[in-house]
Amino acid sequence: MGKDRSSDDFAAFVDAVGPRLHNFATMIAADGHDGEDLLQTALERIWVRWQSRPPSEPYAYARQVVLNAQRSRMRLRLNKSEFPMDFADSVDESASKDVGLEWEDAALDRDVLRSSLRALSPHQRNVVVLRYLEDLAVADVAEILCCSVGSVKKNSHIGLQRLRVEIARAGVVAQDCEV
Incomplete structure (x- = not known):
């Protein structure tokens, strides 16, 4: 039982x-x-x-x-x-739909975001996704990834810069987006 x-x-x-x-x-x-x-x-x-x-x-x-x-x-x-x-560059159409998280306000399409995330290193991608998709605090991300708070801040900063460049390359205007 x-x-x-x-x-x-x-x-x-x-x-x-x-x-x-x-x-x-x-x-x-x-x-x-x-x-x-x-x-x-x-x-x-x-x-x-x-x-x-x-x-x-x-x-x-x-x-x-x-x-x-x-x-x-x-x-x-x-x-x-x-x-x-x-x-x-495979795209999963079903995953591009909103699946439980509120991204309606974002100016980015999921496919553009996902392809832009590919440009990040795996650690930067983990930091950016945990910080901004999962909305976790810096200390929590550091604990989850077993790294220092400084590493999370650095990789978050560099990852966001690189993400903005990749999104701009894709031709999406990200002025109002909190990426």
């Missing part, structure tokens, strides 16, 4: 935060298909933990699992010497 309950709880968790977690994974991966793969990997890992003992902060735990899975993927690519200098 315990397994049925944990299964139901996990299904309710995925229903509640699945779209938000999907959006987070897609932005961290900077690609729709890679984001879906990343989310699937993360949900598998979360399910294994959930069966024995559900986390006390499920979304924070899930976000950390997504980040760890992305780091593992990047390490594998580096070890195999297959790290792409330019990410594939």
Whole structure:
């Protein structure tokens, strides 16, 4: 009976935060298909933990699992010497729709944002997504990424500058956007 309950709880968790977690994974991966793969990997890992003992902060735990899975993927690519200098330009149309977060006010299209995020280093992308998409404080981002507050501030500043350049290259006016 315990397994049925944990299964139901996990299904309710995925229903509640699945779209938000999907959006987070897609932005961290900077690609729709890679984001879906990343989310699937993360949900598998979360399910294994959930069966024995559900986390006390499920979304924070899930976000950390997504980040760890992305780091593992990047390490594998580096070890195999297959790290792409330019990410594939595949676009996932379903992920470009608003999935639970309020981006209606933003002047940027999700596809433009996602392609612009590809220009950032993985660490800069993680910092920018956690700070501005997840709306976390600098100290919280530093704790999640296991780095200093100064590193978060520096990578946030450089990442935002580079993001603005990439968005301008895409031809989107980002004057009113808080990127």
